[in-house]
Amino acid sequence: MGAISAFGEGAEALWSGLREGQSGIRPLRHERAADLRVRIAAQVPESFDPAAHFGERALPMLDRASQFALFAANEAIVQSGLDFAAGGLGGRTGVVVGTGVGGETTQDEQSRRLYAENATRLHPLTIVRLMINAPASQISMAHGLRGPSFAVASACASTNHAIAQAALMIRAGLIDVAVAGGTEACLSYGALRAWEAMRVLADDTCRPFSANRRGLVLGEGAGVFVLESMAHARARGAHILGVLAGVGMSADAGDIVAPDPAGSGSAMTQALADAGLSPEDIDYINAHGTGTPANDPTETRAIHAVFGAHAPKLAVSSTKSMHGHALGASGALELVAVLGALRDGVVPPTANLDVADPACDLDYVPNQPRALKVRAALSNSFAFGGLNAVLAVRAA
């Protein structure tokens, strides 16, 4: 696995921060921050220097979202030890990258030039930077991966839908290996203004499931994973981080923003069934947990409905309280947390959970990490638009 996040470069930096309950939420860095009402975000640190990672010829093609995706993919691929040039493996490897808004920074910058500065010519690489499939294409080009490759967009569920697609292609025998995950670099001036208009942003910090929650905090980053069939992984003696046991996907077919517990519950139920797991097999849920009044009680009700008597015994946490809501990349950052929890036997906490909310009555692992042997876990992602995707992961 590979990642870049508010905790800096690398999956280990992300996991060690989350495991310790640290927060990546900071004052917003933006050249027009003074004009904005939003004051905080979970941004990739300024120390990230794209020029240190990508060549002079490649860099002009890479929107910030592609930079993140490629950085995380490179880390994951190195860790996997796979050699795609050997034995034609590149032709048996696909790439699926989820992103909510793709090359938003490029779109925003070039639109400003066009409309505010009356530019008559835009940057010639504008299209190749902003297209939503750019991150997937850049990963495939960088590593010679010639299998089925594409982007998946389902807002905040993009990563989980992408990983589900990759897993299904491997199961179907289309490919042996997939490089899959999610990326988001959504903190453009236009996007920040648009989120302000939605009135769902917290002004101090993110407090999922806490009665004093004030909304979500935007984040950015990427997480990318190397998936392979069990047969392929075992044949090469791979170090297996975790087993993607099942996926569940559903649509609310209801309100475009208000979540429906029936829809999210259906995705959880399907993930369990697909994985061949019973509710009692699950020890931990990495919740969607945005910290909005709409999400948290609804997700709680859905977990009760799916898990019944086992619901109070589950450890549940929202790591968005620490890495922010990275929209299409959230599922990727959260899968790093889930794999870390399985490996280390530590459930990351829900930071800033200080005030009990009667509508949120599960065991949300408040503020401090918890030592717990996690046999299997769910990772929930529920998107605006009513699109849900849940991953069931078990220990290797």
Place this chain on the structure above:
Amino acid sequence: MTEPQSIDAIRDQVFAIIAKQAKIDVATIRNDSTLKDLGVASLDAIEVIFDIEEHFDIHFPDQGTNFDTDTVQHLIDAVVAAQAAGGEGGAQ
């Protein structure tokens, strides 16, 4: 800065904006109606708030506004307070 308007004038304008957005007869709106009572939910409520802000050139606070349970009177009071505080950003 625009001159503060009378409460009656503000109420009439707020009622008109809600009636237009909710596609209801203005006569069905009462001061103690909530947007939810009037059938204005979720995104529609955000649009009503936006229309009121645009119309009066003010900003309501991002926090502490509950579009489902706040009454029309609350919206009127917020407009009055924002105007008294001086227009744009006055209700922050």
